[in-house]
Every structure is written in C-alpha cells, then in structure tokens.
Amino acid sequence: MGEGILVVICDGLGDRPVRALKGASPLEAATRPNMNHFAGKGACGIMDIISPGVRPGSDTAHLAILGFDPYKVYTGRGPFEAMGVGMEVRPGDVAFRCNFSSVNENMEIVDRRAGRIRERTGELARALDDWEFEGVKVFFKEGTEHRGVLLLRAEGLSPLVSDPDPHEEGVRPHECVPKAPEAALTARVVNAFVKRSYEILRDHPVNRDRIKAGQKPANIILPRGAGIMPHLPSIKERFGMSSAALAGVALVKGICRVAGMELLEVKGATGGLDTDMGAKMEAALEALEGHDMVLVNIKAADLAGHDGDFRMKANVVKRIDKALGVLRKGLPRDVHLALTADHSTPCCAKDHTGDPVPLAIFGPNVRPDNVRSFGERSCAQGGLGRLRGMDLLPVLLDLAGRTEKFGA
Amino acid sequence: MGEGILVVICDGLGDRPVRALKGASPLEAATRPNMNHFAGKGACGIMDIISPGVRPGSDTAHLAILGFDPYKVYTGRGPFEAMGVGMEVRPGDVAFRCNFSSVNENMEIVDRRAGRIRERTGELARALDDWEFEGVKVFFKEGTEHRGVLLLRAEGLSPLVSDPDPHEEGVRPHECVPKAPEAALTARVVNAFVKRSYEILRDHPVNRDRIKAGQKPANIILPRGAGIMPHLPSIKERFGMSSAALAGVALVKGICRVAGMELLEVKGATGGLDTDMGAKMEAALEALEGHDMVLVNIKAADLAGHDGDFRMKANVVKRIDKALGVLRKGLPRDVHLALTADHSTPCCAKDHTGDPVPLAIFGPNVRPDNVRSFGERSCAQGGLGRLRGMDLLPVLLDLAGRTEKFGA
Numbered sequence: 059m060g061e062g063i064l065v066v067i068c069d070g071l072g073d074r075p076v077r078a079l080k081g082a083s084p085l086e087a088a089t090r091p092n093m094n095h096f097a098g099k100g101a102c103g104i105m106d107i108i109s110p111g112v113r114p115g116s117d118t119a120h121l122a123i124l125g126f127d128p129y130k131v132y133t134g135r136g137p138f139e140a141m142g143v144g145m146e147v148r149p150g151d152v153a154f155r156c157n158f159s160s161v162n163e164n165m166e167i168v169d170r171r172a173g174r175i176r177e178r179t180g181e182l183a184r185a186l187d188d189w190e191f192e193g194v195k196v197f198f199k200e201g202t203e204h205r206g207v208l209l210l211r212a213e214g215l216s217p218l219v220s221d222p223d224p225h226e227e228g229v230r231p232h233e234c235v236p237k238a239p240e241a242a243l244t245a246r247v248v249n250a251f252v253k254r255s256y257e258i259l260r261d262h263p264v265n266r267d268r269i270k271a272g273q274k275p276a277n278i279i280l281p282r283g284a285g286i287m288p289h290l291p292s293i294k295e296r297f298g299m300s301s302a303a304l305a306g307v308a309l310v311k312g313i314c315r316v317a318g319m320e321l322l323e324v325k326g327a328t329g330g331l332d333t334d335m336g337a338k339m340e341a342a343l344e345a346l347e348g349h350d351m352v353l354v355n356i357k358a359a360d361l362a363g364h365d366g367d368f369r370m371k372a373n374v375v376k377r378i379d380k381a382l383g384v385l386r387k388g389l390p391r392d393v394h395l396a397l398t399a400d401h402s403t404p405c406c407a408k409d410h411t412g413d414p415v416p417l418a419i420f421g422p423n424v425r426p427d428n429v430r431s432f433g434e435r436s437c438a439q440g441g442l443g444r445l446r447g448m449d450l451l452p453v454l455l456d457l458a459g460r461t462e463k464f465g466a
Numbered sequence: 467m468g469e470g471i472l473v474v475i476c477d478g479l480g481d482r483p484v485r486a487l488k489g490a491s492p493l494e495a496a497t498r499p500n501m502n503h504f505a506g507k508g509a510c511g512i513m514d515i516i517s518p519g520v521r522p523g524s525d526t527a528h529l530a531i532l533g534f535d536p537y538k539v540y541t542g543r544g545p546f547e548a549m550g551v552g553m554e555v556r557p558g559d560v561a562f563r564c565n566f567s568s569v570n571e572n573m574e575i576v577d578r579r580a581g582r583i584r585e586r587t588g589e590l591a592r593a594l595d596d597w598e599f600e601g602v603k604v605f606f607k608e609g610t611e612h613r614g615v616l617l618l619r620a621e622g623l624s625p626l627v628s629d630p631d632p633h634e635e636g637v638r639p640h641e642c643v644p645k646a647p648e649a650a651l652t653a654r655v656v657n658a659f660v661k662r663s664y665e666i667l668r669d670h671p672v673n674r675d676r677i678k679a680g681q682k683p684a685n686i687i688l689p690r691g692a693g694i695m696p697h698l699p700s701i702k703e704r705f706g707m708s709s710a711a712l713a714g715v716a717l718v719k720g721i722c723r724v725a726g727m728e729l730l731e732v733k734g735a736t737g738g739l740d741t742d743m744g745a746k747m748e749a750a751l752e753a754l755e756g757h758d759m760v761l762v763n764i765k766a767a768d769l770a771g772h773d774g775d776f777r778m779k780a781n782v783v784k785r786i787d788k789a790l791g792v793l794r795k796g797l798p799r800d801v802h803l804a805l806t807a808d809h810s811t812p813c814c815a816k817d818h819t820g821d822p823v824p825l826a827i828f829g830p831n832v833r834p835d836n837v838r839s840f841g842e843r844s845c846a847q848g849g850l851g852r853l854r855g856m857d858l859l860p861v862l863l864d865l866a867g868r869t870e871k872f873g874a
Contacts, residue, residue: 466523
C-alpha cells in the first residue's frame with residue numbers, strides 16, 4: 059500500500075503579496091478547489107528548495123528535489139541543457155548553453171536572440187556539429203527557439219572559463235578567459251568555436267534567406283553557463299525505483315534524464331503558456347501504472363512570473379487547478395502526491411527568488427493537518443513545518459514504505 | 467536554577483492516523499492528562515530524529531538524542547548491544563548481535579530463535595566465551611531471551627563483513643564474506659566461531675536437557691549486524707554533566723553506557739509490555755538528586771507498534787501517562803523535562819518510520835506556546851517548530867544554563 063509517488067512541480071509558482079490583488083499572491087487570489095482539496099486532506103508545509111534565502115535556478119532546484127546536493131554536483135547548467143536537448147553527455151564533458159545571435163560586420167551584437175529565431179536552427183546547428191580542435195571533440199545542437207548547446211569532450215577539460223556571451227547588446231562577444239590554469243585548453247576551444255560559428259553561419263543559406271525576408275541573421279553562437287557533467291547515481295541505483303518525468307522544458311528534462319528518469323512525451327505539452335495541462339495529468343496517471351515515481355513539471359506559472367504579469371499568473375493557477383481535477387478523480391488510492399514548486403518567481407521581482415514554496419503531501423500515510431487551502435501563507439501553518447528541497451524525496455519515500463532503516 | 471535535565475523517551479511513540487480511531491493516532495486517541503499538562507505548560511514541536519524521512523533504529527536514534535552524529539559514529543549495532551549486556555568494549559573492537567538458533571543434522575536452520583529460549587543461555591555462553599583464533603580474542607555473552615553478543619578484539623579488525631545469519635529459516639547459515647580486503651581476518655574468525663559454536667553447543671548438557679524436554683536445542687550461534695566501536699567522548703567530557711539512564715532494553719542501555727551514563731536498574735522495569743512504569747519515574751526523580759541529567763526509555767509503545775496493535779498502543783500511552791503523574795507531582799521546579807520519542811513505529815507500518823515525533827519541553831525557562839495537548843499534530847503547531855534529534859540536547863543544555871557562549 060502507498061508505494062507510488064507523484065510529484066507535481068508548478069514551476070515558479072511561489073510569489074509575494076500583490077497590492078492590486080488586495081495583498082494576496084497570485085496563487086492565493088486564484089480559484090483553486092482542487093489544490094485546496096489536496097491541501098485540506100493532506101499535510102502542508104513550506105520548503106526552501108536549496109536553503110533559506112537562496113535563489114534556485116530550475117536546474118539546481120530540480121537536482122535538490124531529486125535528492126542531489128546541488129552544491130556538490132552542479133557547476134553550470136550546460137551539461138543539463140545538453141541532456142535536455144537529447145545529446146549524449148558523459149561524465150567529464152563540459153557543456154555550454156548557447157544563443158543563436160546576430161552580429162553586424164563590426165562583430166557587434168545587434169540581437170542576442172537573432173530576432174527570436176524559431177525555424178531552421180537545426181540546419182544551422184548541423185553545420186557546426188561534430189568538429190575537432192586540439193584533440194577536443196566539439197558537438198553542437200539546437201534547443202528550443204534561439205537556444206542551442208555546445209558540448210566539448212576530451213580528457214582534462216574544465217568549466218572554469220568566462221562567458222563569451224557578454225549578456226548585453228551593442229558590444230562584441232567577450233573572449234573566453236580561463237579562470238584557472240587547467241581551463242586554458244577549454245577556453246581556446248571555445249574561442250575557436252565562436253570564431254568558426256561566424257565564419258560558417260554568416261553565409262549559410264538559412265541566413266541568406268532570413269536577410270532576404272528582412273529577418274536578422276543567426277550568424278554567431280554565444281556560449282555561456284559552462285558546466286562539467288558530474289557522475290550522478292540514478293534514482294534506480296539510489297532507491298530501487300523506476301521513475302519517469304513529464305516536462306516540456308529542456309533544462310528540466312536534462313536534469314531528469316541525468317537522474318535516470320524515463321522522459322515521456324505528451325502531445326500538446328509544450329512547456330509554454332499554451333501547454334495542455336490536462337493531457338499532462340492524464341499522462342502522469344498512465345505513467346504511474348508502469349513507474350514507481352513520476353515527476354510532472356508545469357512551466358507556465360514561471361513564465362507569467364518572469365513577465366511580471368500577476369493576472370496571467372493567477373489565471374495560470376486556475377488552469378493548473380483545473381488540470382489537477384484529473385488527479386482528484388483518478389489518482390490511485392495508494393499513491394502519495396506532492397504538490398509544490400521548484401522556486402518562487404514573484405511578479406514584482408520578475409525573476410526567481412529565495413522565498414520558500416508551498417508544499418502539500420496527500421496520500422494514505424500522511425498526518426493531515428488543519429490547513430484547508432493551498433497557498434504560500436496557509437501552508438506555512440501546516441504540520442510539515444519548514445523543509446528543504448532535499449528532504450522531499452526522503453519524506454515521500456518514507457511515506458511510501460521505500461526506505462531502509464538506519465540502525466536497528 | 468533550572469539546572470537539572472530529564473529526558474523521557476517513549477520508544478516508538480509516533481504514529482499515523484488510524485481509521486478505526488476516527489483518524490486519530492493511538493497517542494491522540496488516548497486519555498493523557500499528564501502529557502497534556504506538560505505540553506500545555508511547556509513548549510512543543512516535532513522532531514526528525516535523524517533528518518526528515520530517515521527511518522532511525524533505536525540505536526542511531528539514541529545516539530542522535532545524546533548529541534552524536536550517527537552518520538559519523540555508527541557502523542552497526544553490535545558494539546552497542548555488547549555494551550548493553552555489560553561486556554567491556556574498547557574502541558576498535560568489532561561486535562555482532564547474535565541469536566541462539568537451532569539447526570538440524572544437515573545444518574539447516576529450523577528455528578532462528580531456538581524455540582524462543584529464555585533459560586540457561588548463560589551456561590551456553592560461558593562455553594563459548596574467551597577463545598582465541600589467529601591472534602584475535604573472542605568473547606561471547608548472552609543477552610535477553612534468545613539473544614547474545616559476539617565480540618572480537620585485535621588490531622586491524624573491520625566491520626565490513628556479511629551476516630552469517632541468513633535472516634530466514636530452512637537454509638544453512640551463510641558464510642561470512644569480507645566486503646573489503648581489510649575485513650578478511652574478521653570474516654575468517656567469524657566463520658571459525660560459528661563452526662565452533664555448533665561443535666560445542668550440539669552436545670552441551672543444556673541442549674541435551676532441552677531435547678529431552680521436547681524443546682529445540684540452541685545448538686548454533688548466528689551473528690549479524692557487525693559494527694566497530696567508535697571512540698565517543700562521554701557526556702561528562704562534552705558537557706561537564708553527570709548523567710544516568712533508566713532503560714530496560716540492552717541496545718538502549720548500550721548506547722547510554724557508551725555515552726558515559728550511569729546505568730540504573732529499576733525493580734520491575736523489564737523493557738517489556740509488563741514493565742512497571744511508575745517505578746521507573748520514581749527512580750528517575752531519585753536519580754535527579756545525584757545526577758545532572760537523567761534519561762528514561764520506556765519501550766512498551768514501540769512493542770505495540772511493531773505488533774500493529776493500535777488499541778494496545780493507546781492503552782500503553784494511558785499507562786505511560788499515569789506513570790508521568792509521578793513527575794507531575796514530584797518533578798523539582800528547577801528541572802527541565804523533555805517528553806518525546808526516539809522514532810515513530812506506526813501500527814500500519816509495524817516498523818520504524820521516518821515520521822517526525824512529538825516533543826514537549828517543560829520547565830522554568832521555556833517559552834510556553836498555545837499547544838494544549840501532546841500529540842503528533844498538536845505539537846506540530848508548537849513554538850519549537852521542527853527540530854532534529856541532535857538539536858535536543860543543546861536546547862536543553864541552554865535552557866538549563868549549561869552551555870558555553872560561542873563567540874564574544
């Protein structure tokens with residue numbers, strides 16, 4: 059009994075009071091009968107994903123929620139992004155998140171996102187993929203929209219290099235500088251790759267067509283966020299559980315793949331504001347039939363938070379809640395459900411913050427508390443108190459009867 | 467003022483909601499005016515003995531409550547069991563928990579507990595005690611009922627060996643296998659000891675009498691749970707306090723002895739369901755006259771939890787509560803009392819779980835909160851919030867004015 063585990067992560071859900079919502083957060087302001095059902099019948103708390111006041115990225119957040127200490131395993135988002143776009147990543151590989159960008163003839167950046175290019179980036183990426191420089195194998199793959207991933211493979215690489223992406227426009231790409239002696243080779247390869255990307259892309263047919271159509275050319279690649287791939291034991295190795303993830307966003311997919319989770323695709327689940335959340339919940343229920351643990355990430359609330367649009371965020375909550383009706387109806391009795399977020403993305407901050415996130419755990423073995431609604435402040439009154447992200451999986455495993463006793 | 471400390475540990479007290487008790491836990495369902503008195507006048511919280519979701523054994527739990535990090539000092543229960551049965555244990559000794567068991571002429575185990583032998587195990591143990599093999603000194607002592615302890619003393623021993631006890635019947639004892647090269651000697655000694663135990667015990671007069679009486683012979687010793695004795699500084703060394711423990715169970719006694727606590731015996735305190743709890747509380751009050759800190763362990767709730775008998779568990783709570791009347795009447799005004807558990811043993815799980823335990827601290831220097839009853843959920847609303855087992859002693863020492871300032 060109680061052996062299945064379902065973790066629903068509403069990306070960026072946590073928020074702060076909004077004056078125009080009479081001091082409520084977007085979550086608190088939204089109609090959310092299903093969230094309140096799970097909170098009311100379950101045990102609630104708040105969770106510091108990393109530790110109090112630390113602003114998590116979606117990558118470090120998901121690492122923590124999957125039981126890995128991000129301070130030990132995380133050097134940069136590159137390798138997880140690479141996993142997310144489906145590249146093969148081996149321990150020791152160094153990878154970078156990249157943008158397709160536009161530079162003018164003076165090599166000054168005129169658009170860091172190449173006119174928000176969406177089409178034919180695969181053709182551009184293939185022109186850069188599978189190269190070799192000073193014995194380092196170089197791979198490149200497109201991501202969603204203007205994004206791509208650069209991956210380097212050799213002995214003796216290091217992620218301790220600066221970003222060629224200057225993170226602003228009107229300037230030239232920065233030189234990649236080693237921050238430690240052992241990163242010299244890595245920096246040389248990155249600089250050679252950026253230079254080569256311009257040489258190959260500037261006259262690429264895709265860009266000639268873009269210029270003809272009045273669009274900005276995607277004529278250079280700007281890498282950032284170097285990281286080295288750690289060796290991470292899988293969820294199967296650590297807990298003996300089969301697991302699957304439903305996530306639209308490459309970065310989250312990448313983390314889940316690194317943790318050895320099967321990535322399931324859902325038709326209509328885009329990782330955008332238009333995602334079909336109900337389909338994702340139906341797919342989660344189906345996935346629970348063949349997996350011990352299923353993780354669902356719904357990105358939309360985070361996007362609304364980054365846009366600072368609290369009305370849209372409250373509306374997203376309403377849509378998530380409606381989708382949760384699928385679980386309310388169909389969740390098997392022996393499954394423990396955790397409903398939570400990977401971080402707060404308050405509309406006033408338009409970015410991730412370290413505010414704790416609400417948490418409700420629902421299922422046969424919890425001790426229900428007096429909390430009757432799912433919100434940042436109501437959950438703070440709950441019986442779970444204040445936990446950390448890395449505690450979540452142990453708590454769920456214990457409720458599901460899946461832990462080993464420590465001692466006798 | 468406020469210098470004495472009394473810690474009352476209701477072993478395995480924590481539980482989960484029981485449907486037949488209208489969703490209450492056995493603790494919540496029981497009449498418990500004295501527990502409620504201490505909770506109502508004191509400060510309450512919940513406690514993760516190790517960390518959230520981790521299932522503690524009674525040994526690792528008591529180590530944590532006594533301020534030792536079990537992840538640093540605990541390798542296995544053997545050495546603490548040895549301390550509990552009164553053996554001399556030195557740092558570096560490797561010890562095993564053992565069963566007196568019955569094998570047939572094919573060396574197949576027919577009863578892992580030798581017909582639950584209770585009498586004359588001392589005679590059998592003496593026949594095996596004080597041996598030497600390959601320079602390793604070998605000691606053996608009986609514990610309660612079918613239990614015993616094997617202790618090895620030499621340079622270069624290791625606890626990294628497999629259990630000869632196969633933990634099931636109908637099979638032969640397993641060979642003890644080293645899990646690391648440095649454990650080869652230890653494994654050889656253990657295998658020689660198991661072989662020798664059969665040779666010596668099979669025709670021992672005690673067993674001849676048992677067979678005559680139609681009882682199963684205790685004709686072999688099956689070791690398990692190897693552990694190496696760490697060096698642990700005593701409570702006196704760490705905190706300058708004299709301390710004593712009242713506990714019926716060998717394992718808990720062993721932990722307390724390792725921590726340098728004086729073990730006090732109470733007439734009628736058996737460690738079983740029939741234990742005289744009132745006598746234990748009287749003895750605790752007496753012990754506080756001569757010791758700065760006293761720990762009392764009451765085992766009965768854990769036994770009821772392991773049996774899955776929630777009515778018995780609620781009844782045990784009622785009996786513990788009655789015994790706590792002794793403290794309500796006689797606790798000196800300057801003593802701080804902590805009422806808690808070492809882990810949860812929910813009746814639905816019939817084993818330890820990682821659910822947090824309730825905690826109430828009563829005494830002159832606490833900040834009383836609004837909690838009015840002692841229960842898993844009421845205490846979660848308390849002013850102490852959610853603590854860890856290793857926090858308990860520092861909190862009590864601070865209330866008792868016994869801590870050093872860190873900094874200036």
